[in-house]
Amino acid sequence: MIKRVILLIGLLFCLTLGLKAQNRLATKRIEGVQYVSAQELAKLTGAEIFFELYLQKLVLKLGQRRLRLTPLSSVVVADDQPLNMPYPVRWIRGQIWVPAKYIGPALFILTQEDLAWDPSHSAFLRPPPSVNISGLEIKPKENGTLITLRLTKPLDYEVKEGGPDEIILLIRGGKPWKKGLTSIPTQGVIGGVTVSSENSLCRISFKLNRPNIKYKSYYRSTPPRIILSLWERGSSAPSQKENPLDVVVIDPGHGGKDPGAIGPGGTKEKDVVLKIALRLKELLRTRLKLKVILTREKDEFLPLSRRTQIANENNADLFLSIHANASRKRKIRGFEVFFLDYAKNDDARAIAAAENSAIRFESPLPSPQELSDLDFILLDMIQNEYHKESSELAGIMVKRLSSKLRIKGRGVDQAGFYVLNGAFMPAVLIEVAFISNPEDEKLLKQTWFQKKAAEALYEGIKEFKERYKGGG
Numbered sequence: 001m002i003k004r005v006i007l008l009i010g011l012l013f014c015l016t017l018g019l020k021a022q023n024r025l026a027t028k029r030i031e032g033v034q035y036v037s038a039q040e041l042a043k044l045t046g047a048e049i050f051f052e053l054y055l056q057k058l059v060l061k062l063g064q065r066r067l068r069l070t071p072l073s074s075v076v077v078a079d080d081q082p083l084n085m086p087y088p089v090r091w092i093r094g095q096i097w098v099p100a101k102y103i104g105p106a107l108f109i110l111t112q113e114d115l116a117w118d119p120s121h122s123a124f125l126r127p128p129p130s131v132n133i134s135g136l137e138i139k140p141k142e143n144g145t146l147i148t149l150r151l152t153k154p155l156d157y158e159v160k161e162g163g164p165d166e167i168i169l170l171i172r173g174g175k176p177w178k179k180g181l182t183s184i185p186t187q188g189v190i191g192g193v194t195v196s197s198e199n200s201l202c203r204i205s206f207k208l209n210r211p212n213i214k215y216k217s218y219y220r221s222t223p224p225r226i227i228l229s230l231w232e233r234g235s236s237a238p239s240q241k242e243n244p245l246d247v248v249v250i251d252p253g254h255g256g257k258d259p260g261a262i263g264p265g266g267t268k269e270k271d272v273v274l275k276i277a278l279r280l281k282e283l284l285r286t287r288l289k290l291k292v293i294l295t296r297e298k299d300e301f302l303p304l305s306r307r308t309q310i311a312n313e314n315n316a317d318l319f320l321s322i323h324a325n326a327s328r329k330r331k332i333r334g335f336e337v338f339f340l341d342y343a344k345n346d347d348a349r350a351i352a353a354a355e356n357s358a359i360r361f362e363s364p365l366p367s368p369q370e371l372s373d374l375d376f377i378l379l380d381m382i383q384n385e386y387h388k389e390s391s392e393l394a395g396i397m398v399k400r401l402s403s404k405l406r407i408k409g410r411g412v413d414q415a416g417f418y419v420l421n422g423a424f425m426p427a428v429l430i431e432v433a434f435i436s437n438p439e440d441e442k443l444l445k446q447t448w449f450q451k452k453a454a455e456a457l458y459e460g461i462k463e464f465k466e467r468y469k470g471g472g
C-alpha cells in the first residue's frame with residue numbers, strides 16, 4: 001500500500017514536472033501570425049499585469065522594469081526603450097495579444113533572460129545551463145544593422161568574411177544555444193543565421209541579403225557580449241551611443257472640431273499654434289538639418305494620446321507641444337513653459353485642466369474614474385529619466401522666449417498635462433501667450449509675432465542640442 005502511494009506521488013510529481021517543462025501557451029492565429037496573450041506572458045515571466053486606463057496601455061511590471069503594450073501599435077516600450085515589431089499588438093474581446101515570435105527582445109529587457117519562441121510547441125524556450133552563448137539580437141538601425149550576441153562568460157572570437165554575402169563569427173570554446181539563436185527573426189541586412197560547432201570552435205554565419213556590407217566588432221564585458229555592427233559601404237557605421245538630437249516632433253495643440261481657446265476677438269488657438277509650428281519646422285529643417293515631424297500639418301482633430309504616440313513611433317529626441325493660454329481673468333498675459341510633474345499651485349493646475357479638457361472631443365470618452373488615474377500615471381512618469389532634461393529644456397525655452405518676444409513671461413512651471421504623458425524623450429508644453437487677453441490675442445494674430453515665437457523656440461532647441469547632445 002505504502003509503495004503504491006509513493007508510486008502515485010512519484011507519478012504526480014513527474015506529471016507536474018512534465019507539464020512545467022513543456023510550458024505550452026495558448027496561442028491565436030491572427031492574419032497568419034501566431035499571437036500569445038499578455039496574460040500568458042505575465043504568467044511565464046512572473047510579472048504583475050495592470051492596465052493604464054487613460055493611456056489604454058497594458059503594462060507588465062517585473063521589479064523596477066516595465067513592458068508597455070498598446071493595442072494596434074507595433075511599437076512596444078520595454079523599460080523606456082521603444083522596440084518595433086513587424087506586427088501590431090491586438091486587442092480581442094478584452095484580451096491583449098502580442099506576436100509571439102517578435103516579442104523576444106522586449107521580454108529580454110523585462111526579464112534579463114533569453115527566451116526564444118518555439119512555434120511547434122507553442123512555448124518560449126530558455127537556454128539550457130550547459131551553453132555559454134545564450135542569446136542573439138538583431139536590430140535594424142537607420143543606416144545599418146546591429147547584432148548582439150549574449151554570452152554567459154568572456155570568450156575569444158574572430159570575425160571574417162565568408163564571401164561577398166556572408167559574415168562569420170568564430171568563437172573559441174563557444175557552446176551555443178543553437179535552437180535559440182536560429183529561431184530569432186532576421187531583420188535589417190541579415191537574411192539568415194546558421195550555427196554549428198566543431199572541436200570546441202563555434203561558428204555563427206550571418207547570410208547577408210545584399211553585398212558590399214562593411215562590419216566592425218566590439219566586445220563589451222558587463223554583461224559579456226559581442227557586438228557586430230554592419231553597414232553599407234558609402235554610409236557611416238550605425239551609432240551605438242545614445243542618439244544625438246536629430247528627430248524633433250512638434251505638436252500644434254488642438255485642431256479640427258477642437259478649436260482650443262478662443263480669444264475675445266474670435267482668434268482660435270488651433271490656428272495660431274499651427275502657424276507657429278509650421279514656421280518652427282522650416283527653421284529646424286533648413287538651419288539645423290533636423291528631421292522634423294508635425295503631429296498635424298493641417299486643421300484636423302487628433303486625440304491627445306496619439307500625439308505622444310507619434311513622437312514615440314518616430315523615436316523622437318524631443319517633443320514640443322505648442323499652445324496658447326486662456327484665463328477668465330482677462331488681464332493675465334505672457335508666455336509660460338511647462339514640463340510634466342505634479343502641479344504645485346492652482347494656476348498651473350487650472351491650465352493643465354483646461355488643456356486636458358480637449359479630451360471631451362474624443363470618442364469614446366474616458367470615464368471620470370479613468371481620468372482620475374492620472375495621479376497614478378504621473379507617479380510613474382516622474383521616475384522617467386527624461387524628467388530632468390525636460391525641466392532644463394523648459395528653462396532654456398523661457399530664457400529664449402523672453403529675449404525674443406519682449407513680453408512678460410510667467411516662467412517655468414509644472415503640471416499634469418495628458419499630452420506630455422508617455423513621451424519617452426524630453427518633452428515640454430509651451431503656452432506662447434494668453435489668447436484671452438486682448439493685447440496678447442492681437443500679437444498672436446500677427447505674422448511677425450508668430451515668426452518671433454518660432455525663432456525663440458528654434459534657438460531654444462539649438463541651445464539644448466548643443467548643451468546636452470554634444471552639438472552633433
Ligand SMILES: [Zn+2]
Nearest residue numbers: 253260323324
Ligand atoms: Zn491648448
